Amino acid sequence: MKELVHKLYEEKKLSPEEFFRLLSDRTEQTEEYAEDLADQVRKENYGNVIFVRGLIEFTNYCRNDCYYCGIRRSNHKALRYRLSLEEILDCCREGYSLGFRTFVLQGGEDGYFARDKMVELIQAVKREYPDCALTLSIGEKSREEYKAYRLAGADRYLLRHETADEEHYRLLHPKELSIARRKECLWNLKKLGFQTGAGFMVGSPGQTAGTLTKDFLFLQELQPQMVGIGPFIPHKDTPFAKEKAGLLRDTLFYLALIRLMLPRVLLPATTALGTIHPEGRELGIRCGANVVMPNLSPSKVRKKYMLYDNKICTGEEGAEGIEDLKKRMEKIGCFITADRGDYKG
Ligand code: 5AD
Secondary structure (H helix, E strand, C coil): CCCHHHHHHHHHHHHHHHHHHHHHHHHHHHHHHHHHHHHHHHHHHHHEEEEEEEEEEEEEECCCCCCCCCCCCCCCCCCCCCHHHHHHHHHHHHHHHHHCCEEEEEEHHHHHHHHHHHHHHHHHHHHHHHCEEEEEECCCCHHHHHHHHHHHCCEEEEEEEEECHHHHHHHHHHCCHHHHHHHHHHHHHHHCCEEEEEEEEECCCCHHHHHHHHHHHHHHCCCCEEEEEEECCCCCCCCCCCCCCCCHHHHHHHHHHHHHHHCCCCEEEEEEEHHHHHCCHHHHCCCCCCCCCCCCCCHEEEEEECCCCCCCCCCEHHHHHHHHHHHHHHHHCEECCCCHHHHHH
16 A cells, blocks of 8 residues: 555556545555655645644625534524624734734625625735735635636635535535535636635545545646645534544545645645644644644634534634744744745646
8 A cells, every 4th residue: 555655646646446445445554654755745845834824704604504514504503793894804903913924714605795795805905914815715606706806816715625526415415505516616716816725524424435536536636726624523503413523543644645646735734633633733734734724713703603513712723822833833843934825836
């Protein structure tokens, strides 16, 4: 199996059969080999620099009803909120003073933030912080809408594909959502010049070596500038409440494979990874991740943006914990940077 890891490192791609083999019966040795190699590749490409992004969760209203997600439309227990333009700009101001030069506006698919509102918001952030990169993570929109956001100044867009397998996609989502549409959105974003991020949950119900093979092949084809992966974690008020969470080991192995396949990709050690293990993010970085995304949302709303149970929101993962984060990174020989940290292909 080691030879497949080495081949991925050398050639940056594998065939479907090879991916399937690597994903279905790996040994501990294979894991270790992949993870050490990924750590090395991250260092070759980015040195010991870890990029930080300030995450602003600006609305938890969502028109969608994804079975795994705590802010799905049918979860009537979720306390809904929206931040005002002023509140969002306050988050940016706070983040800027802490050294952040990338802001990520993430939210549910909220009809209130329709095209014109979003354009206004993007322009306002870019006007006040022209030296900062702005990332959007607000779901599926028409090509025209994406274009308007791009013209308004948005630089990057995160839209996880969640799973590239059609049947698996249907198991995770209601019928009005489709993987075809999802992929189309991602291709549109890329063509419009966004630095684009795809990704998937690890250990979501129904995930197999077969579905994961499709995820890796899709990433190989899309060549995204960013990839977000993190363990699935059940949320008590969703249809998947009783499902098992994704595993740390699996997540670390897949992070490593992604680093080997896409050596220059911007790859976060996600909040979900930090939620299932106290040192999840450090472990992620050791396996090829090079981005962390502290939470810049006002503390009063953090508990409301509960995508899954026990999502960390106590402070140490937040932007105000930046000093702590710095120390944690230094402990593993890394330092965080205030750079925008654009993708350099
Ligand atoms: N566990 C882990 N990740 C989740 N997401 C949504 N719900 C969960 C969950 N229960 C992830 C999805 C989405 C991102 C914003 O959060 O992958 O794209």
